[in-house]
Amino acid sequence: MKGKLGRFFAAGALCVFAVLFFGGCGGGGSSSPSGSSGAPVSGFVADGAVANATVTAYTDSGLTNQIGSGSSDSTGKFSFSLTVTPVPSPFYLKSTGGIDLSTGLPAPTMVFAGITNGAGINITPLTDTVYQLSLSVGLANAITSVEGQLGVTNADIYSGISNSATAAAVNKVADSGSMAATLPDGAYYMTLIHAGSNEIQNPKHTFGSIADILTNSTEALNITVSSGAVSGTMSDASNGTCTVSGRVSGDAVVLQTAPCSITGKTMSAGGTIGRLGGITGTFLVNAPGSGHPLRAGVFAASAIPQNVNASTFANAVGASYTGPFNFLARGLFGAGHNLIWGQEPQQPIPSTMGGTFTPSNISVAMDNGSGINPTTDTLASASGFGSMVSSKGLPTALAVMQYTDISGENIFIVQAAGSRGGIWVTANPANSNEADGIGDLSVTKPGSVDSLSDSSYNIYVASVDPGELGQSRSSVLGGMPVSPGTADFSVCSGNTGLCTSLSGFGVGNSPELGVFAGDVLGMKKDDDDVWDGAEQDGSNEHIRLVHFFGSGAFSGGEEQPVNVPMMNGGGSGIGNFPSAFVGMAVPTSGSAPSFSGTLSFLARNLYTTDGNYNFNWGSITISGTSGSITYAGSDGGSGTASLSVLNTNGVYHLSFPSSGGGYIDVFWPVGGRKAIYFSSDSNGSINEIGEAYMTQ
16 A cells, blocks of 8 residues: 555645745735636645646536636645636536646646635545545535545545545546546657457467467557647558547547558547556458458557656556456456456566556356356466566557466456456457457455445436447337336445346346446346357347446446448458447436536547548537537537436436438436437438547
């Protein structure tokens, strides 16, 4: 624990203590725009201390009615005047951007929600946790819940990182992987490790060692972010130079490449950004002329500022990997379509660039298909070898670990620090180490603040999958959002660790396996262990991996065994690629949240009939049953439109006419960071399906 607490006592953080107790350290954040004459507000942004963050004041939890703004100085201090007086009660401050002085990395987005006279305000991961939870249970109940789960007092929550107990609580929240971060303007090295559909039983892509992954499955990118726009290059020996473009919005990034100079392939990728620059998401590659023209997969990446202090950052990454972690994985490509779960012991990740280490054994359980009764296994560390990969002479937020299972298979796990995600690959040495299984995973720390308290919830879901391409808009809209059942998390005491249930917590038709790991839920329905849709009870099989947020919102992917052409009536068919999946868990004794305000969005196509994988960005404003959208696209298009708005149990349906004569329909759960959407043509036929990253 000493190493973890140490980051809060770096030079920048000491200034926080000095001001809190002695009024020292000097300097001051920028003031609000000239002409403001309202109440003064002042305080600190601290994760460690966060320099150069934008701090914006609001009167409402929807962060809509702005009443002033400023920025933190080089010590994390801010001071500005509001446009109103007195300070509203309750009061909200949002910190975005800035650099965490203890890591040298982009700081997470954080919100203060509370009662204050405007002085001595601290915006920290603890106040952000209170805010996120308050969206569903109210401010007073949120404070009480955080006090109980983290063993802190109200004074601890709002006093900044003032003692070791508070710092330990902040560590739990900050390292949980659920905090959002962004990439401020600047130059970055990005290391991206990927695995996809074309690598299953492909002799050109073997996985015999970590060295194979670092050589064959890793891309190095040089990118620059400027006013949200991404530009740069990706180069390797097989593909040549690929020009990269993209967009950063809130805690999301979307990347595209122009045709690479040697192969002509193009890539579209999107993911969410964690607090240490760790990124996880999905990608699509179009490789004309190959045996696998359209490829899909999952990736883990790390975006590191090119001017970062390598040793300071490496210490932060090493500390963030200390365990134990609850581990929940899902098979996507290959023969193994299973849920696998267990607990990773504390990992001795080195705090030196490219250091090797011996990962601890992991005891896991896996559903065995028929009857979904779990079977146990042990993942043993392989040859005592692992690596925290490096790029361009700098450490990354990635750790690559190698294991063997009881049958002798190699298992490789790639985790991105600061996020809840990662990827995995299995390869059989008896078959030349060709990959036979690929999937994604989530990790969460036992005892961290979970997004759902132990209780009973009504569940409402909106999802679309590639099998709905070509269907009519009216038929797809007819069933959303659906209410598949009631989830009783109180039977799990889920806040403390893993929990399994053969009823899937009441979600869907039995039998269904549910695994709850903190704020991550996995569900599988597969009665006969044959991934073909031929269920014994006639219903569709699926594997779901879902992340919860404080409001009760959740998002994730729903894998179904569908196989449809993906581009221009052809392509390889990648039905196992996760379909977009969002929803809301509403306490059976409570009510669903609502929202009025403005959201930023970044949207990307996942499935199309016309090969259009462009991305769009902009803002959405919601007010009652109406709203508006302003958007721009990577294809050069832009515009505004009026929205039709319908709130069904906390899941908002937003729709507006598209330029092609059809409609675009968006489903977003209040407080969630993702939405799903689909567009239809003038004939009412769905031609594009995608996901949108949403930022309040």
